[in-house]
Amino acid sequence: MAVQDDRRELEQLELFQLSQPTERSRSGTDGTLEIAGQVLEFELKSTTKDSVTTVRDFGMDHILKWQNKHWLFGFYTPRGNALKFTRYASPDMMAPWIEEKRKYIEVDFKLAQLAAKNLTAQDMYALVGEKEVYSLEDAQALHKKQLKIAEYRDLFDLNQGYSPSRMLEILKLRCVYVIERGSTLNNPHIPKQVLERFPKITDEHASTLRALVSQSLKS
Structure with a gap:
C-alpha cells in the first residue's frame, strides 16, 4: 500500500473509531466495528476524484470477499492532504454494483x-x-x-x-x-453516480456511522 493511501486509511480508522485487525493482510479486512453483538468488517477506500478505484485483477474471489462488507469512501482534496467528507455504504447498498460486475465476468469463469x-x-x-x-x-x-x-x-x-x-x-x-x-477486470471504478447514492458523513463521524450501520442492520 502506498504511504499516502496508508495515511488516509489510518485517518479513517481513527475518525470512525474502527478497530484494525491484528493479522491484517493487504487483501484482508481493513477495519472492524463491533455493534449490536456483531463484528462487522469494513472496506476502506479513498480518492481525490469523484470516482473510486478498487483493485487490480478483480475476480470472483473479490465478489465473495465483498458481498458482506460495509464500506467507507473518503473523498479528499486534489492533493490528498485533507478529508472533505466520507460516504458510507452497507452490503445491501453495494450489492447492485457488485452484482453488475459478477454478471460481467461470470461467463468467462x-x-x-x-x-x-x-x-x-x-x-x-x-x-x-x-x-x-x-x-x-x-x-x-x-x-x-x-x-x-x-x-x-x-x-x-x-x-x-x-x-x-x-x-x-x-x-x-x-x-x-x-x-x-x-477474465478478471483491471481495477473497475465505482462511478460518481453510484457513490452519490450513499449517505455523506461530514462530522460526528463515529456516532453518525453507528447510526447508519444500526439502520442498515434493522432494514
Whole structure:
C-alpha cells in the first residue's frame, strides 16, 4: 500500500473509531466495528476524484470477499492532504454494483470450468509428455508457482510423484487459473453516480456511522 493511501486509511480508522485487525493482510479486512453483538468488517477506500478505484485483477474471489462488507469512501482534496467528507455504504447498498460486475465476468469463469473439464490424458501428454510417474518438477513446470512446495507434495498419489490421472488434475487446475486470470477486470471504478447514492458523513463521524450501520442492520 502506498504511504499516502496508508495515511488516509489510518485517518479513517481513527475518525470512525474502527478497530484494525491484528493479522491484517493487504487483501484482508481493513477495519472492524463491533455493534449490536456483531463484528462487522469494513472496506476502506479513498480518492481525490469523484470516482473510486478498487483493485487490480478483480475476480470472483473479490465478489465473495465483498458481498458482506460495509464500506467507507473518503473523498479528499486534489492533493490528498485533507478529508472533505466520507460516504458510507452497507452490503445491501453495494450489492447492485457488485452484482453488475459478477454478471460481467461470470461467463468467462464458467468457461474456465467447462474447458478444464473437457481436457483429456491425450491433451496432457501433448503438453508434458507421456510418463508412468511425473515428478514434482514436472508439476511445477506446468502449474508454475501457483502452489507452495508443501501443497505440491500433498498432491502426490505415488511415491514421490504423480500418476498420469493426478497430473491431468493439475493440468485442469492450470487451465482454470489461466482462463480466470484473463477474465478478471483491471481495477473497475465505482462511478460518481453510484457513490452519490450513499449517505455523506461530514462530522460526528463515529456516532453518525453507528447510526447508519444500526439502520442498515434493522432494514
